[in-house]
Amino acid sequence: MAVKAENKPTKTTRKSKSASSAKFSKETYIKWYKDMLLIRKFEDKAGQLYIQQKFGGFCHLYIGQEAIVAGTASACRKGDKHMTAYRDHGHPIALGTDPRVLMAELYGRTTGCSKGKGGSMHFFDKEVGFMGGHGIVGAQIAMGAGVGFAEQYNETGNIVCVSMGDGAVRQGALHETFNMAMKWKLPVIFIIENNNYAMGTSVERTTNVADLSKIGASYEMPSKSVNGMSPEAVHEAIEEAAERGRRGDGPTLLDIRTYRYKGHSMSDPQKYRTKQEVAEWMEQDPIEHCKKVILDNKWLTLEGIAEIEAWVKNEVKESVEFAENSPYPEGKELYEDVYKDDNYPYIIEY
DSSP: OOOOOOSSOOHHHHHHHHOOOOSSOHHHHHHHHHHHHHHHHHHHHHHHHHHTTSSOSOOOOOTTOHHHHHHHHHHSOTTOEEEEOSOOSHHHHHHTOOHHHHHHHHTTOTTSTTTTSSOTTOOOBGGGTEEEEOSSTTHHHHHHHHHHHHHHHTTOOOOEEEEEETTGGGSHHHHHHHHHHHHHTOOEEEEEEEOSEETTEEHHHHOSOOOGGGGGGGGTOOEEEEETTOHHHHHHHHHHHHHHHHTTOOOEEEEEEOOOSSOSSTTOOOTTSOHHHHHHHHTTOHHHHHHHHHHHTTSSOHHHHHHHHHHHHHHHHHHHHHHHTSOOOOGGGGGSSOOOOTTOTTOOOO
8 A cells, every 4th residue: 555755855754864763783783884885985986986087888876875775685585686777886785796896897897797798787796686787767677577477486485676766667668567567476576766856857747646656556566655765664665575575465666765965877967956955865864874873872882983984995995906907808708698599580690
């Protein structure tokens, strides 16, 4: 059943984010803090390197949205699959991919997670269940349902988390996918990473239904809105949806309200929003929230926090060094990892 939630931050929301009461264990909060801080600093550095023209192509940063992948990863189990769009740097980090191979992929080096062939928008790491970032808007929605069908068919008990932006929900493939997913009761969690803007166009300007959780209503898909600036809220929502999927009750739609502090991509001048709006959302910063909970509960001292910050700084530094010292692919790599089925009747030989 859809739950109404406002897109704009409220005083109540900000108050709850500043509270120090711990809903989860010490270990969980520390992991959330480490993972989110690593994502934040990795993205900060990626943005700097992009401006320095260390690598090219498109580059979409995840800064501000870290609580979604942190809460999702902690609520899932090994074997579950994850798929997203082109804003994909944070997902594999939260799932456990070495940031060195991710930075190498940005640099287009052979040691990258996609052998230097994918770049920023096409990270992939099968070992941690990350089935890729995808450059075509909304393509991952249908593909994710296909992965969910495979998990169901093979009776693995795994679920699939399929993330998309609020702009991608305008794609017709979403409706076809939702219909089949509910009909077949696929173990899929459809996650709208709702950061309010499809590139530079607000949700309110693209649809008459601003509460995106209502999209699942016509398919009778369980749906609700979630505070995406809270790793606790995300974890709880994902955990509930995962349990539903594992017991064979089908998919769930989560409209997870978040905010990106940076532009849609590195070329975005961000003229469609005010600095005040950005500042209001930053008051809910999930990294600062977790840090406060850790300190208020005396789980770590300031020295302990400093040690985590130093570790993160070194991880990012070594990631850049690893990337810059890695080789570029040779020309013959153009012909490797290209799929061809000789039995397919419409292949044209040149």
